[in-house]
Amino acid sequence: MLTALLVAPAIAFASGAALHLEKAPEVQRDNAALQSGARTFVNYCMNCHGLSFVRYNRLTEIGLSEQEIKDHLLFTADKIGEKMRVAARPAEQKIWFGATPPDLSLVARARASEDGSGADWLYTYLRSFYRDEKRPTGWNNLVFENVGMPHALWQLQGIQVLNSDHHLELATPGTQTPAEYDKTVGDLVGFLVWAAEPDAGFRKQLGAGVLAYLLVLFGFAYKMKKNYWKDIK
Numbered sequence: 001m002l003t004a005l006l007v008a009p010a011i012a013f014a015s016g017a018a019l020h021l022e023k024a025p026e027v028q029r030d031n032a033a034l035q036s037g038a039r040t041f042v043n044y045c046m047n048c049h050g051l052s053f054v055r056y057n058r059l060t061e062i063g064l065s066e067q068e069i070k071d072h073l074l075f076t077a078d079k080i081g082e083k084m085r086v087a088a089r090p091a092e093q094k095i096w097f098g099a100t101p102p103d104l105s106l107v108a109r110a111r112a113s114e115d116g117s118g119a120d121w122l123y124t125y126l127r128s129f130y131r132d133e134k135r136p137t138g139w140n141n142l143v144f145e146n147v148g149m150p151h152a153l154w155q156l157q158g159i160q161v162l163n164s165d166h167h168l169e170l171a172t173p174g175t176q177t178p179a180e181y182d183k184t185v186g187d188l189v190g191f192l193v194w195a196a197e198p199d200a201g202f203r204k205q206l207g208a209g210v211l212a213y214l215l216v217l218f219g220f221a222y223k224m225k226k227n228y229w230k231d232i233k
Contacts, residue, residue: 019142024123025183027190031063037191038062040184042073044152045104048093050076051084053105054195061198062191098148108189108196119189126153126185130160130168142168157181 027033038059041051057080059069066080074080076087086093090100111118125143129151132140137150142162151157158174158181176184 019124021117021120021124021143022127024119024189025186027187028194030190033187034062034191034194035064036184037187037189037194038064038073040153040188041191042075045188046076046084046086047152048086048088048101049104050086051105051195052103054084054198056080056082056084058198062194101149104192104195106196108193119193122189122192123185126188127157127182128168129154129157130162131171132162153181153184156184 025033027037056069056074056077057066059073060066064073069080076085077083086101094100108118108122111121121143125141128142129139130142131138134140135146137148139147139149139151139154140162141147141149154174156174156176157178158170159172160168161171163169170178174181
């Protein structure tokens with residue numbers, strides 16, 4: 001999934017006009033959502049894209065047991081300590097797709113650094129595919145015009161078409177309702193955000209603790225200062 005996202009322009013629209021980015025749901029504290037996103041990634045994205053900066057055993061940090069990882073997610077590796085890499089060789093992928101699909105370990109952070117949107121861009125992108133018979137893959141995207149990636153989640157979402165007003169319409173329903181598909185995409189994007197920085201939660205907690213410590217220290221220092229200078233006029 002998401003072929004060439006890391007080297008694409010920040011935003012490319014079929015109409016040439018700015019398109020509103022939908023707000024991605026915040027699921028970083030919801031382990032059930034992150035686990036759902038991990039399942040979607042492994043089942044639909046990992047045929048082409050890996051997370052080579054993330055090892056399978058780190059998924060225990062989102063509430064999965066090692067046995068659950070082995071039974072349900074460990075398809076392209078033999079050991080739980082291995083990195084989440086695809087089985088296909090880069091040279092083979094380049095022949096198949098014309099370019100090697102990028103590793104998605106840092107895709108959320110890369111998008112955030114490019115245009116400040118990060119998760120919102122990914123969330124909108126994955127919901128904006130439409131049928132376009134003129135494209136080699138048969139698909140196009142409102143957010144990323146003439147994208148080389150096919151719509152890997154089309155069976156879930158169904159088939160969207162672009163109407164005369166340049167809006168997307170669901171022509172053929174998928175196996176999920178629109179609300180269910182939005183939830184699936186939100187969980188997937190949340191997982192990619194987590195994968196880009198698994199230690200983000202700990203870092204934020206540590207930062208809050210340091211600020212609290214400095215606040216307490218400031219209180220003591222201020223009292224000491226008042227006590228020291230109380231007899232000096």
